Amino acid sequence: MSPGNERLLAHARAVRARGAAMPPDGLPPADILDSWVRCMDAGLDLGVGPRNDVASAAEVARRRDSVGVLRRLALAELETLFHQIAGSNFLLAFADREGVILDLYADNRFATSSSGERILLGSRWSEDVAGTNGLGTALATGRSVAVNGLEHFFFKFGDISCTASPIRGPRGDIVGVLDASSYYESRQRHTQALVQMAATHIENLLFGHELRGDTVIAIHPRAEFLGTVSAGLLAFDVDGRLLALTARAQALLAGLDTTPGRAFEQIFHEPFELALARLLAEPEVRLRDAMGSTLHARGVHFARARPMPALPAWHVTDAAAAPAHAGLHAPVPARDLAAAFAPSSASARTPHGHAGAAARRGAPPPPAPADAPMLAGDPAVREAVALVESAARLRAPVLICGETGTGKELLARHAHAASGRRGAFVAVNCGALPAELFEAELFGYAGGAFTGSRREGSPGLIASADGGTLLLDEVRELPLQLQAALLRFLDDRLVRPVGGTQTRRVDVQLLAATNADLADDVAAQRFRADLLYRLDTVRAALPPLRERRDFAAAVRHVLREIDASASIDDDSVARLSRHAWPGNFRELRAVLTRALLGARSSRLALDDVERVLPAAVAGPAPGAHGSQLQRHATEVVLREFEHSGRCVARTARALGISRTTVYRHLREAGRTPARPG
DSSP states (O other), rough: OOHHHHHHHHHHHHHHHOOOOOOHHHHHHHHHHHHHHHHHHOOOOTOOOOOOOBBBBHHHHHHHHHHHHHHHHHHHHHHHHHHTOOOOSSSEEEEETTSSSEEEOHHHHTSTTTTTSSOOTTTOOOOHHOOOOOHHHHHHSSOEEEEEESSSSGGTTTTTEEEEEEOOOOOOOEEEEEEEEEEEEGOOOHHHHHHHHHHOOOOHHHOOOOOOOOEEEEEEESSGGSSTTTTTEEEETTBBEEEOOOHHHHHHTTTTTTTTTTHHHEEEEHHHHHHHHHHHHHEEEEEEESSSSSSEEEEEEOOOBBBBOOOGGGSSSSSSHHHHHHHHBBOOOOHHHHHHHOOOOOOOOOOOOOOHHHHHTOOOOOOOOOOOOOOOOOOOHHHHHHHHHHHHTTOHHHHHHOOTSSHHHHHHHHHHHHHHSSSSEEEEEEESSGGGGHHHHHHOBBBBSSTHHHHHHHBOOOTTTTTEEEEEEEEGGGGHHHHHHHHHHHHEEEEBBOOOOOOEEOOOOOEEEEEHHHHHHTTTSSSSSHHHHHHHHHEOOOGGGGOTTTHHHHHHHHHHHOOTTTTEOOHHHHHHHHHHTTTTTHHHHHHHHHHHHHSSSSSHHHHHHHHOOOOOBBBTTTTTHHHHHEEEHHHHHHHHHHHSBBBHHHHHHHHTTEEEEEEEHHHHHHHHSSSSO
16 A cells, blocks of 8 residues: 555544544545545645644735725625524635635634634635645635535544635636635535525626626526526627636537637527627527527627617517617617626517528528427337326326437426426436536525525526426436435425525426436445435336437438438438447437538438548447447547547537536546546
């Protein structure tokens, strides 16, 4: 055993000797273990204790001036958190990117205690100084963390529980951190969610402030969440070139190239000028991204010194309003940021964004597409359809299994329609939701949970599905702490929002979908066995595209959805059938779209198909079992990953799969991307 491992085990034994519960292997969670390693590499010694590093009053003042607007936004959030985490024995702090505390809000009892008196204005809490702690470890890892009791590197902090979230600037760099600390026994379940939401809200406001001279839009798959911290933000210059986007926006646009400099038309199926005119004219619009996903959008503020186009005559929804738009010119005043993030009282809905070519021809946009029908020419698909129909009528939970892109959400929508339930169908992509906002998205949050939030709060996705159906897609990505909360909901059907005290009974038909064997995740302690038992009441499996007996019909079905006038010859279909299709229908749609764009006519030929296939990979042998198929799909992803310059976004776009799926295959192969986008 290496000296480093021996020291780690000795540290873990010392923690356990002090009465702390430890996993069977005698080691703490991976994040804490990694932090201990960094502390040892930094030369920290348990016998010596943390360094006493406190900046002078003049240095604190200088650091406060250097962060400017960021500090003002942070102070507003600290004040809100002070009331949200009301009670005794707590402390709230804002620190700069070097871990120096610039502001403190503290309960007197905690501030004067032996634990609280060490947390001083100007004290530095980076890991190399104070060891494993919420503030320092959040800065070291770049993500929200909770450090409880003896998970701290130094035992003198063993009676403290702290949670912290880094704050990122518009370009993704860490600019500060929020922290909430309390006695270990006094910690509250919702504290981490509240701190994470506060940090994200600061990021959104800072994004709007620093890009106030440019066009900033908010996007979200559901219109009611445009006014919340879970909306993504994108900034474009006067020519429609992407300047920056938040991490949430990047997740919502997974699979697309969102590097700065990309044109608006390369991200959305609509010319920038037309989208801008619609955003100026209406409180909310719908856009379709280049992968075909529908998003709701709202203008936060618009670029100055720019002439704005008139809306096309076919788009004016109210004839009396036409003159007001026809002569619209910049400068367009920016809205108040907090008000811009709040949802409007209007609920106007506009047509989906449409293809750029159609817009340039002056054609009206197509109507919003209805849910596509299930293609069920394959016997296994017919069996799955019949199974979910029966389960939905009995209101039994259903677990839908299948590789990414096999149509799991489509099958879930079919189950919702078969159930006869009158409430909404709400799909939650557990792999796309940011971990720091997961609890707030699912269970909602109380009014005033953060500065500028909706006065009435947010009901959450579960409550939005009341009387209807809730689909948890990629359910294996659900964080463990949320798995416990979901299990409680399944037991009592009661929802309590983050920051709230009142519960609400909700009636939902629950469906879950996964592209992995959850039994393996249970064995690896990544998924709760008791939750799997509840979700896996009825299991429906969808075959991968390469195994479907109706493959030719599937190709022509997808082609008609892309372009009703297009066709494909039999040789091309035969060539497509020899491809592995790790992305299944998503990849098929991407390949056919690229083939149509480069084809000389509307009838696809073999050359058109050969040119755009990501790799000439034959499908696996008939009868290959699931693990072999999974390994084969991973090999295809790895091959495209190397071909794409080790770029996750390019890999996802080439294969027609989500970034989450690419990351999963990379994890299984023990690979690390050179860059995510």
